Amino acid sequence: MSADFLARLAQGVLNLSWQSLVMIAVAGLLLYLAIVRDYEPLLLLPIGAGALLANLPLSPLLGEQGMLTVIYRAGIENELFPLLIFIGIGALTDFGPLLENPRMVLLGAAGQFGIFATLLLALALGFTRNEAASIGIIGAIDGPTSIYVSGILAPQLLGPITVAAYSYMALVPVIMPPVIRLLTSQRERRIRMPYSQRTISKRTRVIFPIAATIIVGILVPFATPLVGSLMLGNLMRESGAVERLTHASANELANIVTLFLGLAVGSTMVGTEFLRLSTLLILLLGILAFAIDTAAGLLFGKLLSALSGGRINPIIGAAGISAFPMAARVVQRIAAEEDFENFILFHAMGANAAGQVASVVAGGVLLALMGAG
Amino acid sequence: MRRYQLTVGGRSVEIAVEELAADRFQVALDGQQYEVTLEALDAAHPTPVPLPQAQAAPPSLTAPPAAAAGILTAPLPGTVLTIEAVPGRPIRRGEPVLVLEAMKMQNIIRAPADAVVAEVLVAPGQAVGYGEPLVRFEAKGP
Numbered sequence: 351m352s353a354d355f356l357a358r359l360a361q362g363v364l365n366l367s368w369q370s371l372v373m374i375a376v377a378g379l380l381l382y383l384a385i386v387r388d389y390e391p392l393l394l395l396p397i398g399a400g401a402l403l404a405n406l407p408l409s410p411l412l413g414e415q416g417m418l419t420v421i422y423r424a425g426i427e428n429e430l431f432p433l434l435i436f437i438g439i440g441a442l443t444d445f446g447p448l449l450e451n452p453r454m455v456l457l458g459a460a461g462q463f464g465i466f467a468t469l470l471l472a473l474a475l476g477f478t479r480n481e482a483a484s485i486g487i488i489g490a491i492d493g494p495t496s497i498y499v500s501g502i503l504a505p506q507l508l509g510p511i512t513v514a515a516y517s518y519m520a521l522v523p524v525i526m527p528p529v530i531r532l533l534t535s536q537r538e539r540r541i542r543m544p545y546s547q548r549t550i551s552k553r554t555r556v557i558f559p560i561a562a563t564i565i566v567g568i569l570v571p572f573a574t575p576l577v578g579s580l581m582l583g584n585l586m587r588e589s590g591a592v593e594r595l596t597h598a599s600a601n602e603l604a605n606i607v608t609l610f611l612g613l614a615v616g617s618t619m620v621g622t623e624f625l626r627l628s629t630l631l632i633l634l635l636g637i638l639a640f641a642i643d644t645a646a647g648l649l650f651g652k653l654l655s656a657l658s659g660g661r662i663n664p665i666i667g668a669a670g671i672s673a674f675p676m677a678a679r680v681v682q683r684i685a686a687e688e689d690f691e692n693f694i695l696f697h698a699m700g701a702n703a704a705g706q707v708a709s710v711v712a713g714g715v716l717l718a719l720m721g722a723g
Numbered sequence: 724m725r726r727y728q729l730t731v732g733g734r735s736v737e738i739a740v741e742e743l744a745a746d747r748f749q750v751a752l753d754g755q756q757y758e759v760t761l762e763a764l765d766a767a768h769p770t771p772v773p774l775p776q777a778q779a780a781p782p783s784l785t786a787p788p789a790a791a792a793g794i795l796t797a798p799l800p801g802t803v804l805t806i807e808a809v810p811g812r813p814i815r816r817g818e819p820v821l822v823l824e825a826m827k828m829q830n831i832i833r834a835p836a837d838a839v840v841a842e843v844l845v846a847p848g849q850a851v852g853y854g855e856p857l858v859r860f861e862a863k864g865p
Contacts, residue, residue, distance in 0.1 A: 444826070544743055545799045545853045679828045690817060690833045691743070693798040699826055 365407035369621025376619070377402035380513070389520035392605075393493065393612050397513060400616020411617070418617035421610050426508070426618075429501050431611040432494035433579040436710075438604030439494070440583020441596045443674060443706060445558060447699035450548045453654075454670075454697070458704025460650030461670030462712040464489035464643030469716075472635055477628070480504050483716045485632050488514050489639025490709035491522065492672035497615070498576060499713045503720055509618040510629040514636035522676045523683075525637065529644045530668050530684055538655065539685060541663040543694045552588070559585040566711055573714020580710060644668045647701070662697075669698040672709035678702035746794055747835070760793040760835070794844075795835060795858045797851045801825030805847055808840045808858055820858050823851070837863050 357364060380398030384391040403411050404418055411418040425431035448454055465486040472482035484500035484507055496515035500508050518525065530539075559581035567574040586596040651667020665684060669677040678698035685692045726739050739751040740759075748759040804822040808814060814834045821843075823830045838860035845857050 447826075542741075542743060542749070675826060675828070678826070682828060682830070686830070690831070691798070691835060693825075693830060695825055695828060695830065696799060 362407045367407075367621065369625050370405040370407060372625055373405035373619060373621040374402060376624070377405065377616070380616075383517070383520070390516050392608050393516045394520070396609050396612025397516070397616040397619075400613040401509075401619040402616075403613075404617040404620055412620075418613060422614040422617060425607070425610055426497070426501060426614045427505070429498055429575070431607050431614070432498040432501070433575055434603060434607045435494045435611065436576055436579035437583040437599045438601075438607070439674075439706075440559070440580040440585075441587045441600040442604075443580075443584060443587075443703060444699075445584060445703050446550050446555070447696045448703040448707075449550045449554055449558060450546065451697060451700040454666075454700035454704045455708070456654065456704075457647055457650060457667045457670035457701040458706070458708035459670075460667065461643050461647035461701075461705045462490060462708050463646035464639045464641070465709075465712050465716070467642045467646075468635055468639035471638070472631075475631060475635075477631075478504075480720055481507055483720050484511055485635050486639055487511075487709075487713055487716060488518065488632075488636035489643040490672045490705075490712060491515065491519050491640055491643070491677070492706070492709040492713075493519060495576060495672070495709055495713040497611070499716055502717060506623065507628070507632060509615060509624055510632040511636070512615045513619070514633050518636060518640050519673050519676070522673045523680050525640055526644055526668055526677065526680050527684055529641055530648060530665050530681070533645055533648045534652070534664055536688060538652070538664050539688045540692065541655065541660060542689070542692045543661070543663050543666075543697050545693065545696055552590075555588040556585065559588065562707065566707075566714070570711055570714035570718060572717035573711050576710040576713055577707070580707070640671075643671050647671065647705075663692075663694050666694055666698045666701045669701040670705040670708070671702070672706050674702050674706045675699060677705065746796060758835075793835075793838075793860055794856045795820060795832065795860065797823060797853055797855045797857055798832065799823070799825050799830070800853045801830065801851065803845045803847055803849045803851060803857075804829060806843055806845070808834075808843055810840050810842055813837070813839050813863060814860075821845070823857075832857065834860070836860070839863055 377398045380394050380401060383389040384394035384398060400418060403409060410416055413419065468489050469482045469486035472485045473479065477485060480503035484504040487496050487499045488511060493512065493515045497508065497512055500511045563578050563581045566577040583599050586592050586599065647667035647670035648664055649667070651662065651664035654667070655662040655664045663685065665681050669681045671677050678695060678701070681698040682693065682695040685694045726737060729736050729738055736752060741749040743749055746761045748761065750757045750759045801823040804824045806821045807819040808821060814820065814837070816834055816836050818834050819831045820834050821832050823832050840858060841861040842859040844859060845851060851857065
Protein backbone atom coordinates (compact mmCIF):
# COMPACT_ATOMS: atom_id res chain seq x y z
CA MET A 351 0.00 0.00 0.00
CA SER A 352 1.58 3.25 -1.05
CA ALA A 353 1.93 6.22 1.29
CA ASP A 354 -0.04 8.27 -1.21
CA PHE A 355 -2.96 5.91 -0.98
CA LEU A 356 -2.92 6.04 2.81
CA ALA A 357 -2.77 9.83 2.78
CA ARG A 358 -5.84 9.95 0.58
CA LEU A 359 -7.76 7.69 2.96
CA ALA A 360 -6.65 9.71 5.96
CA GLN A 361 -7.01 13.17 4.47
CA GLY A 362 -9.69 14.11 7.01
CA VAL A 363 -7.36 13.45 9.92
CA LEU A 364 -4.40 15.04 8.15
CA ASN A 365 -6.30 18.26 7.46
CA LEU A 366 -7.50 18.67 11.00
CA SER A 367 -6.14 22.02 12.17
CA TRP A 368 -6.12 23.39 15.70
CA GLN A 369 -8.52 26.10 14.55
CA SER A 370 -11.08 23.57 13.43
CA LEU A 371 -10.77 21.70 16.71
CA VAL A 372 -11.36 24.91 18.68
CA MET A 373 -14.31 25.81 16.45
CA ILE A 374 -15.81 22.35 16.91
CA ALA A 375 -15.61 23.06 20.63
CA VAL A 376 -17.25 26.48 20.08
CA ALA A 377 -20.00 24.76 18.08
CA GLY A 378 -20.38 22.32 20.96
CA LEU A 379 -20.77 25.26 23.35
CA LEU A 380 -23.49 26.80 21.17
CA LEU A 381 -25.30 23.47 20.97
CA TYR A 382 -25.00 23.12 24.75
CA LEU A 383 -26.41 26.62 25.31
CA ALA A 384 -29.29 25.88 22.94
CA ILE A 385 -30.17 22.38 24.15
CA VAL A 386 -29.30 22.36 27.83
CA ARG A 387 -29.60 26.03 28.75
CA ASP A 388 -32.48 26.83 26.41
CA TYR A 389 -30.75 30.01 25.15
CA GLU A 390 -32.59 31.03 21.97
CA PRO A 391 -32.47 27.37 20.85
CA LEU A 392 -34.29 28.07 17.59
CA LEU A 393 -31.27 30.05 16.40
CA LEU A 394 -28.32 28.85 18.42
CA LEU A 395 -28.91 25.20 17.55
CA PRO A 396 -28.78 25.75 13.77
CA ILE A 397 -25.89 28.21 14.20
CA GLY A 398 -24.00 25.64 16.27
CA ALA A 399 -24.75 22.92 13.72
CA GLY A 400 -23.66 25.21 10.87
CA ALA A 401 -20.42 26.00 12.68
CA LEU A 402 -19.78 22.31 13.33
CA LEU A 403 -20.41 21.31 9.71
CA ALA A 404 -18.30 24.17 8.37
CA ASN A 405 -15.30 23.35 10.52
CA LEU A 406 -15.00 19.66 9.82
CA PRO A 407 -11.88 19.13 7.71
CA LEU A 408 -12.30 19.83 3.98
CA SER A 409 -16.03 20.30 4.60
CA PRO A 410 -17.72 19.61 1.25
CA LEU A 411 -20.70 21.62 2.52
CA LEU A 412 -18.62 24.76 2.00
CA GLY A 413 -17.62 23.93 -1.56
CA GLU A 414 -18.86 25.78 -4.60
CA GLN A 415 -22.10 23.77 -4.66
CA GLY A 416 -22.07 22.84 -0.99
CA MET A 417 -25.35 23.21 0.87
CA LEU A 418 -24.08 25.85 3.29
CA THR A 419 -22.61 27.92 0.46
CA VAL A 420 -25.83 27.69 -1.51
CA ILE A 421 -27.94 28.72 1.49
CA TYR A 422 -25.57 31.59 2.29
CA ARG A 423 -25.74 32.94 -1.24
CA ALA A 424 -29.47 32.45 -1.44
CA GLY A 425 -30.38 34.42 1.60
CA ILE A 426 -27.60 36.10 3.56
CA GLU A 427 -25.42 37.61 0.85
CA ASN A 428 -28.46 39.34 -0.66
CA GLU A 429 -30.14 40.14 2.70
CA LEU A 430 -33.24 38.12 1.93
CA PHE A 431 -33.48 36.00 5.09
CA PRO A 432 -33.53 38.75 7.73
CA LEU A 433 -36.30 40.47 5.80
CA LEU A 434 -38.38 37.30 5.58
CA ILE A 435 -37.88 36.86 9.33
CA PHE A 436 -39.16 40.39 9.84
CA ILE A 437 -42.40 39.56 8.01
CA GLY A 438 -42.89 36.80 10.57
CA ILE A 439 -42.02 39.11 13.49
CA GLY A 440 -44.53 41.66 12.20
CA ALA A 441 -47.18 38.97 12.01
CA LEU A 442 -46.47 38.09 15.64
CA THR A 443 -46.15 41.58 17.12
CA ASP A 444 -49.06 43.32 18.78
CA PHE A 445 -48.42 47.05 18.54
CA GLY A 446 -51.56 47.72 20.60
CA PRO A 447 -49.71 48.68 23.80
CA LEU A 448 -47.68 51.20 21.79
CA LEU A 449 -50.77 52.65 20.09
CA GLU A 450 -52.40 53.00 23.52
CA ASN A 451 -49.39 54.93 24.75
CA PRO A 452 -47.80 56.70 21.79
CA ARG A 453 -45.38 58.62 24.02
CA MET A 454 -43.55 55.29 24.49
CA VAL A 455 -41.97 56.02 21.11
CA LEU A 456 -39.62 58.32 23.02
CA LEU A 457 -38.42 55.44 25.19
CA GLY A 458 -37.87 53.29 22.14
CA ALA A 459 -35.78 56.04 20.58
CA ALA A 460 -33.74 56.58 23.75
CA GLY A 461 -33.02 52.86 23.88
CA GLN A 462 -30.97 53.15 20.70
CA PHE A 463 -28.38 55.47 22.20
CA GLY A 464 -26.04 52.60 23.05
CA ILE A 465 -25.69 51.78 19.35
CA PHE A 466 -24.05 55.10 18.67
CA ALA A 467 -21.99 55.16 21.87
CA THR A 468 -20.60 51.72 21.05
CA LEU A 469 -19.93 52.74 17.47
CA LEU A 470 -17.63 55.51 18.73
CA LEU A 471 -15.90 53.15 21.12
CA ALA A 472 -15.35 50.54 18.41
CA LEU A 473 -13.86 53.24 16.18
CA ALA A 474 -11.48 54.18 18.99
CA LEU A 475 -10.43 50.53 19.28
CA GLY A 476 -9.37 50.47 15.65
CA PHE A 477 -12.32 48.94 13.85
CA THR A 478 -13.20 50.53 10.52
CA ARG A 479 -16.25 52.76 10.29
CA ASN A 480 -18.38 50.08 8.69
CA GLU A 481 -17.27 47.46 11.20
CA ALA A 482 -17.88 49.80 14.12
CA ALA A 483 -21.41 50.54 12.91
CA SER A 484 -22.14 46.81 12.58
CA ILE A 485 -20.86 46.18 16.10
CA GLY A 486 -22.92 49.04 17.55
CA ILE A 487 -26.14 47.61 16.16
CA ILE A 488 -25.73 44.62 18.50
CA GLY A 489 -26.88 47.00 21.24
CA ALA A 490 -30.39 47.06 19.81
CA ILE A 491 -30.56 43.31 20.64
CA ASP A 492 -32.24 42.80 17.32
CA GLY A 493 -30.94 39.71 15.52
CA PRO A 494 -32.36 40.25 12.03
CA THR A 495 -31.41 43.96 11.98
CA SER A 496 -27.88 43.05 13.12
CA ILE A 497 -27.61 40.50 10.31
CA TYR A 498 -29.04 42.94 7.79
CA VAL A 499 -26.77 45.84 8.71
CA SER A 500 -23.57 43.85 9.14
CA GLY A 501 -24.32 41.85 6.00
CA ILE A 502 -24.18 45.09 4.04
CA LEU A 503 -21.43 46.91 5.94
CA ALA A 504 -19.12 44.21 7.24
CA PRO A 505 -19.96 40.71 5.98
CA GLN A 506 -16.64 39.44 7.32
CA LEU A 507 -17.93 40.05 10.88
CA LEU A 508 -21.34 38.49 10.33
CA GLY A 509 -20.61 35.38 12.39
CA PRO A 510 -19.47 36.98 15.65
CA ILE A 511 -22.03 39.82 15.39
CA THR A 512 -24.94 37.44 14.89
CA VAL A 513 -23.81 35.14 17.65
CA ALA A 514 -23.43 38.14 19.98
CA ALA A 515 -26.84 39.56 19.06
CA TYR A 516 -28.67 36.29 19.62
CA SER A 517 -26.72 35.23 22.71
CA TYR A 518 -27.39 38.56 24.38
CA MET A 519 -31.03 38.33 23.36
CA ALA A 520 -31.10 35.12 25.34
CA LEU A 521 -29.29 36.87 28.18
CA VAL A 522 -31.80 39.72 28.48
CA PRO A 523 -33.08 38.31 31.80
CA VAL A 524 -29.49 38.15 33.09
CA ILE A 525 -28.00 41.41 31.82
CA MET A 526 -30.90 43.82 32.29
CA PRO A 527 -31.82 43.40 35.97
CA PRO A 528 -28.47 44.48 37.45
CA VAL A 529 -28.37 47.56 35.20
CA ILE A 530 -31.93 48.42 36.23
CA ARG A 531 -31.18 47.96 39.94
CA LEU A 532 -28.00 49.98 39.69
CA LEU A 533 -29.64 53.00 38.09
CA THR A 534 -32.99 53.18 39.87
CA SER A 535 -34.00 53.46 43.51
CA GLN A 536 -36.41 51.05 45.13
CA ARG A 537 -38.90 53.91 45.40
CA GLU A 538 -38.71 54.44 41.65
CA ARG A 539 -39.11 50.76 40.88
CA ARG A 540 -42.22 50.71 43.06
CA ILE A 541 -44.04 53.44 41.18
CA ARG A 542 -47.36 51.96 40.23
CA MET A 543 -48.75 52.39 36.79
CA PRO A 544 -52.30 51.10 36.67
CA TYR A 545 -53.44 49.57 33.44
CA SER A 546 -54.84 52.35 31.30
CA GLN A 547 -57.98 51.35 29.53
CA ARG A 548 -58.04 52.43 25.95
CA THR A 549 -59.36 50.35 23.18
CA ILE A 550 -57.64 50.83 19.88
CA SER A 551 -59.96 50.66 16.92
CA LYS A 552 -59.28 48.17 14.18
CA ARG A 553 -58.99 51.08 11.76
CA THR A 554 -56.09 52.53 13.78
CA ARG A 555 -54.43 49.13 14.01
CA VAL A 556 -54.64 48.70 10.24
CA ILE A 557 -53.55 52.23 9.40
CA PHE A 558 -50.55 52.10 11.74
CA PRO A 559 -48.38 49.67 9.71
CA ILE A 560 -49.16 51.51 6.48
CA ALA A 561 -48.47 54.95 7.97
CA ALA A 562 -45.29 53.74 9.72
CA THR A 563 -43.97 52.30 6.45
CA ILE A 564 -44.64 55.50 4.54
CA ILE A 565 -43.27 57.85 7.20
CA VAL A 566 -40.14 55.81 7.98
CA GLY A 567 -39.65 55.04 4.29
CA ILE A 568 -39.59 58.72 3.42
CA LEU A 569 -37.49 59.80 6.40
CA VAL A 570 -34.99 56.91 6.38
CA PRO A 571 -35.01 55.22 2.96
CA PHE A 572 -32.37 52.71 4.08
CA ALA A 573 -34.80 51.40 6.68
CA THR A 574 -37.50 50.72 4.09
CA PRO A 575 -36.65 47.03 3.54
CA LEU A 576 -36.67 46.33 7.30
CA VAL A 577 -39.65 48.43 8.31
CA GLY A 578 -41.53 47.49 5.15
CA SER A 579 -41.22 43.76 5.91
CA LEU A 580 -42.03 44.21 9.59
CA MET A 581 -45.10 46.27 8.82
CA LEU A 582 -46.21 43.99 5.98
CA GLY A 583 -46.42 41.16 8.50
CA ASN A 584 -48.24 43.41 10.94
CA LEU A 585 -50.69 44.63 8.29
CA MET A 586 -51.56 41.05 7.41
CA ARG A 587 -52.11 40.32 11.10
CA GLU A 588 -54.20 43.36 11.95
CA SER A 589 -56.29 43.41 8.79
CA GLY A 590 -57.53 39.91 9.48
CA ALA A 591 -58.06 39.61 5.73
CA VAL A 592 -55.36 37.04 5.01
CA GLU A 593 -55.26 34.77 8.02
CA ARG A 594 -53.62 31.97 6.04
CA LEU A 595 -50.76 34.25 4.98
CA THR A 596 -50.40 35.66 8.49
CA HIS A 597 -50.25 32.16 9.92
CA ALA A 598 -47.79 30.97 7.29
CA SER A 599 -45.52 34.01 7.81
CA ALA A 600 -45.51 33.65 11.58
CA ASN A 601 -44.99 29.90 11.51
CA GLU A 602 -43.87 27.98 8.42
CA LEU A 603 -41.99 30.80 6.70
CA ALA A 604 -40.35 32.08 9.89
CA ASN A 605 -39.39 28.55 10.95
CA ILE A 606 -37.90 27.52 7.63
CA VAL A 607 -36.00 30.78 7.23
CA THR A 608 -34.78 30.54 10.83
CA LEU A 609 -33.26 27.14 10.07
CA PHE A 610 -31.56 28.42 6.90
CA LEU A 611 -30.44 31.63 8.56
CA GLY A 612 -28.90 29.80 11.51
CA LEU A 613 -27.06 27.28 9.34
CA ALA A 614 -25.74 29.96 7.01
CA VAL A 615 -24.59 32.22 9.83
CA GLY A 616 -22.95 29.25 11.53
CA SER A 617 -21.14 28.39 8.32
CA THR A 618 -19.42 31.80 8.36
CA MET A 619 -17.74 30.87 11.64
CA VAL A 620 -14.71 29.21 10.06
CA GLY A 621 -11.81 28.88 12.48
CA THR A 622 -9.24 30.90 10.60
CA GLU A 623 -11.66 33.83 10.38
CA PHE A 624 -13.42 33.51 13.69
CA LEU A 625 -10.52 32.87 16.05
CA ARG A 626 -9.22 36.40 16.20
CA LEU A 627 -8.92 39.03 18.84
CA SER A 628 -11.56 41.04 17.00
CA THR A 629 -14.19 38.36 17.74
CA LEU A 630 -13.53 38.69 21.46
CA LEU A 631 -13.69 42.49 21.19
CA ILE A 632 -16.99 42.26 19.31
CA LEU A 633 -18.50 40.06 22.01
CA LEU A 634 -17.33 42.51 24.70
CA LEU A 635 -18.44 45.61 22.81
CA GLY A 636 -21.78 43.98 22.07
CA ILE A 637 -22.56 43.38 25.72
CA LEU A 638 -21.43 46.93 26.48
CA ALA A 639 -23.71 48.28 23.75
CA PHE A 640 -26.59 46.37 25.31
CA ALA A 641 -25.83 47.73 28.79
CA ILE A 642 -25.56 51.30 27.49
CA ASP A 643 -28.83 50.94 25.57
CA THR A 644 -30.56 49.72 28.71
CA ALA A 645 -29.01 52.54 30.75
CA ALA A 646 -29.98 55.18 28.19
CA GLY A 647 -33.56 53.93 28.17
CA LEU A 648 -33.61 53.99 31.98
CA LEU A 649 -32.22 57.50 32.21
CA PHE A 650 -34.77 58.71 29.71
CA GLY A 651 -37.43 56.88 31.71
CA LYS A 652 -36.26 58.78 34.78
CA LEU A 653 -36.57 62.04 32.89
CA LEU A 654 -40.11 61.19 31.78
CA SER A 655 -40.88 60.11 35.33
CA ALA A 656 -39.72 63.47 36.68
CA LEU A 657 -41.62 65.39 34.01
CA SER A 658 -44.79 63.44 34.75
CA GLY A 659 -44.57 64.17 38.47
CA GLY A 660 -43.64 60.59 39.37
CA ARG A 661 -46.44 58.85 37.52
CA ILE A 662 -44.18 56.94 35.18
CA ASN A 663 -42.10 54.06 36.46
CA PRO A 664 -38.66 54.69 34.94
CA ILE A 665 -37.82 51.00 34.58
CA ILE A 666 -40.15 50.71 31.60
CA GLY A 667 -37.45 52.72 29.80
CA ALA A 668 -35.23 49.63 29.96
CA ALA A 669 -37.75 47.86 27.74
CA GLY A 670 -37.11 50.34 24.93
CA ILE A 671 -34.93 47.84 23.10
CA SER A 672 -35.82 45.38 20.42
CA ALA A 673 -35.81 42.08 22.28
CA PHE A 674 -39.56 41.71 22.09
CA PRO A 675 -41.27 40.68 24.29
CA MET A 676 -38.53 39.46 26.65
CA ALA A 677 -37.41 42.93 27.68
CA ALA A 678 -40.93 43.93 28.73
CA ARG A 679 -41.38 40.69 30.66
CA VAL A 680 -38.13 41.21 32.54
CA VAL A 681 -39.25 44.74 33.46
CA GLN A 682 -42.59 43.42 34.71
CA ARG A 683 -40.84 40.72 36.71
CA ILE A 684 -38.63 43.28 38.46
CA ALA A 685 -41.62 45.50 39.21
CA ALA A 686 -43.52 42.53 40.64
CA GLU A 687 -40.54 41.50 42.78
CA GLU A 688 -40.61 44.92 44.42
CA ASP A 689 -44.39 45.12 44.72
CA PHE A 690 -46.49 42.14 43.74
CA GLU A 691 -49.52 44.31 43.10
CA ASN A 692 -47.80 46.40 40.46
CA PHE A 693 -48.51 45.38 36.88
CA ILE A 694 -46.69 47.59 34.41
CA LEU A 695 -46.51 44.90 31.73
CA PHE A 696 -48.60 46.73 29.16
CA HIS A 697 -46.66 49.96 29.58
CA ALA A 698 -43.40 48.04 29.23
CA MET A 699 -44.80 46.27 26.16
CA GLY A 700 -45.52 49.68 24.64
CA ALA A 701 -41.91 50.76 25.15
CA ASN A 702 -40.73 47.38 23.87
CA ALA A 703 -42.81 47.58 20.68
CA ALA A 704 -41.46 51.09 20.17
CA GLY A 705 -37.93 49.72 20.62
CA GLN A 706 -38.66 47.13 17.94
CA VAL A 707 -39.53 49.84 15.43
CA ALA A 708 -36.81 52.21 16.63
CA SER A 709 -34.03 49.63 16.23
CA VAL A 710 -35.09 49.04 12.65
CA VAL A 711 -35.01 52.79 12.04
CA ALA A 712 -31.63 53.03 13.79
CA GLY A 713 -30.34 50.32 11.45
CA GLY A 714 -31.48 52.42 8.49
CA VAL A 715 -29.94 55.56 9.95
CA LEU A 716 -26.62 53.74 10.40
CA LEU A 717 -26.68 52.52 6.79
CA ALA A 718 -27.42 56.05 5.62
CA LEU A 719 -24.62 57.50 7.77
CA MET A 720 -22.14 54.98 6.42
CA GLY A 721 -23.18 55.82 2.89
CA ALA A 722 -24.13 52.27 2.00
CA GLY A 723 -25.44 51.98 -1.50
CA MET B 724 -54.25 61.38 41.41
CA ARG B 725 -57.27 63.43 42.57
CA ARG B 726 -57.47 65.57 45.69
CA TYR B 727 -60.52 65.66 47.91
CA GLN B 728 -61.63 67.55 50.97
CA LEU B 729 -63.16 65.11 53.43
CA THR B 730 -65.27 66.45 56.31
CA VAL B 731 -66.16 63.91 59.00
CA GLY B 732 -67.94 65.17 62.14
CA GLY B 733 -66.75 68.73 61.65
CA ARG B 734 -63.11 67.76 61.17
CA SER B 735 -61.74 68.50 57.74
CA VAL B 736 -58.90 66.59 56.10
CA GLU B 737 -57.46 66.70 52.68
CA ILE B 738 -56.73 63.45 50.90
CA ALA B 739 -55.21 62.54 47.59
CA VAL B 740 -56.74 59.50 45.94
CA GLU B 741 -55.25 57.42 43.21
CA GLU B 742 -57.24 54.66 41.57
CA LEU B 743 -55.34 51.36 41.51
CA ALA B 744 -58.21 49.19 40.40
CA ALA B 745 -61.96 49.52 40.24
CA ASP B 746 -62.29 48.97 43.98
CA ARG B 747 -58.79 49.73 45.26
CA PHE B 748 -57.28 53.13 45.89
CA GLN B 749 -54.03 54.53 47.09
CA VAL B 750 -54.90 57.33 49.52
CA ALA B 751 -52.44 59.88 50.85
CA LEU B 752 -53.46 61.37 54.21
CA ASP B 753 -51.11 63.60 56.21
CA GLY B 754 -48.16 62.31 54.24
CA GLN B 755 -49.03 58.67 55.00
CA GLN B 756 -49.92 56.30 52.17
CA TYR B 757 -52.85 53.96 52.68
CA GLU B 758 -54.26 51.32 50.47
CA VAL B 759 -58.03 51.41 50.53
CA THR B 760 -60.45 48.74 49.43
CA LEU B 761 -63.95 49.88 48.70
CA GLU B 762 -66.75 47.39 48.97
CA ALA B 763 -70.45 48.01 48.50
CA LEU B 764 -72.14 46.43 51.53
CA ASP B 765 -75.76 46.71 50.48
CA ALA B 766 -75.33 44.84 47.23
CA ALA B 767 -76.35 41.19 47.61
CA HIS B 768 -73.34 40.17 45.59
CA PRO B 769 -70.63 42.72 46.07
CA THR B 770 -69.34 43.85 42.73
CA PRO B 771 -66.66 46.42 42.05
CA VAL B 772 -68.08 49.89 42.22
CA PRO B 773 -68.21 51.71 38.91
CA LEU B 774 -66.28 54.89 39.25
CA PRO B 775 -68.16 58.13 38.98
CA GLN B 776 -66.06 61.21 39.55
CA ALA B 777 -66.69 61.72 43.26
CA GLN B 778 -66.70 58.15 44.55
CA ALA B 779 -63.87 58.67 46.98
CA ALA B 780 -65.85 58.79 50.20
CA PRO B 781 -66.12 57.20 52.66
CA PRO B 782 -63.37 54.64 52.42
CA SER B 783 -62.42 52.68 55.48
CA LEU B 784 -58.85 53.72 56.03
CA THR B 785 -56.68 50.73 56.69
CA ALA B 786 -52.99 50.12 56.34
CA PRO B 787 -52.14 47.47 53.73
CA PRO B 788 -51.70 44.27 55.78
CA ALA B 789 -54.94 44.69 57.70
CA ALA B 790 -57.47 44.79 54.89
CA ALA B 791 -59.58 41.69 54.65
CA ALA B 792 -62.92 41.36 52.95
CA GLY B 793 -63.29 42.40 49.35
CA ILE B 794 -63.04 41.53 45.74
CA LEU B 795 -59.79 40.98 43.93
CA THR B 796 -60.06 42.34 40.41
CA ALA B 797 -57.94 41.72 37.34
CA PRO B 798 -55.05 44.23 37.31
CA LEU B 799 -54.66 43.73 33.59
CA PRO B 800 -56.62 41.99 30.86
CA GLY B 801 -55.68 38.42 30.13
CA THR B 802 -56.63 34.77 30.35
CA VAL B 803 -56.94 32.88 33.59
CA LEU B 804 -54.44 30.04 33.42
CA THR B 805 -54.60 28.26 36.77
CA ILE B 806 -56.34 28.95 40.04
CA GLU B 807 -54.43 28.41 43.26
CA ALA B 808 -56.99 29.77 45.72
CA VAL B 809 -59.35 27.23 47.29
CA PRO B 810 -62.74 28.47 48.54
CA GLY B 811 -63.02 28.26 52.31
CA ARG B 812 -59.29 28.21 52.87
CA PRO B 813 -57.48 31.06 54.56
CA ILE B 814 -54.91 32.88 52.51
CA ARG B 815 -52.08 35.18 53.58
CA ARG B 816 -51.10 38.44 51.96
CA GLY B 817 -48.72 37.72 49.12
CA GLU B 818 -49.79 34.13 48.53
CA PRO B 819 -50.69 33.26 44.94
CA VAL B 820 -54.38 33.44 44.13
CA LEU B 821 -54.27 32.64 40.44
CA VAL B 822 -52.11 32.90 37.36
CA LEU B 823 -53.26 35.35 34.71
CA GLU B 824 -51.66 35.13 31.30
CA ALA B 825 -51.33 38.49 29.58
CA MET B 826 -49.26 39.15 26.45
CA LYS B 827 -48.12 35.50 26.74
CA MET B 828 -46.58 36.24 30.16
CA GLN B 829 -47.73 34.38 33.23
CA ASN B 830 -48.57 36.88 35.95
CA ILE B 831 -49.07 35.60 39.47
CA ILE B 832 -51.92 37.47 41.09
CA ARG B 833 -51.37 37.43 44.85
CA ALA B 834 -53.65 38.02 47.79
CA PRO B 835 -53.75 41.69 48.78
CA ALA B 836 -54.33 40.86 52.45
CA ASP B 837 -54.78 38.06 54.96
CA ALA B 838 -58.29 36.77 54.38
CA VAL B 839 -60.41 33.73 53.68
CA VAL B 840 -61.20 32.82 50.11
CA ALA B 841 -64.97 33.03 49.84
CA GLU B 842 -65.57 32.42 46.18
CA VAL B 843 -63.61 32.05 42.98
CA LEU B 844 -65.45 33.99 40.30
CA VAL B 845 -63.52 32.82 37.26
CA ALA B 846 -62.51 29.52 35.69
CA PRO B 847 -59.26 28.46 34.02
CA GLY B 848 -59.24 29.41 30.36
CA GLN B 849 -61.59 32.33 30.93
CA ALA B 850 -60.66 35.66 29.38
CA VAL B 851 -61.02 38.58 31.76
CA GLY B 852 -60.93 42.30 31.13
CA TYR B 853 -59.24 44.89 33.29
CA GLY B 854 -61.06 45.37 36.60
CA GLU B 855 -63.20 42.25 36.30
CA PRO B 856 -63.75 40.46 39.62
CA LEU B 857 -61.59 37.37 40.08
CA VAL B 858 -61.96 36.19 43.66
CA ARG B 859 -64.08 37.27 46.62
CA PHE B 860 -62.49 37.30 50.06
CA GLU B 861 -64.06 37.33 53.49
CA ALA B 862 -62.59 38.74 56.64
CA LYS B 863 -60.42 36.26 58.45
CA GLY B 864 -62.35 34.44 61.14
CA PRO B 865 -61.18 34.14 64.75
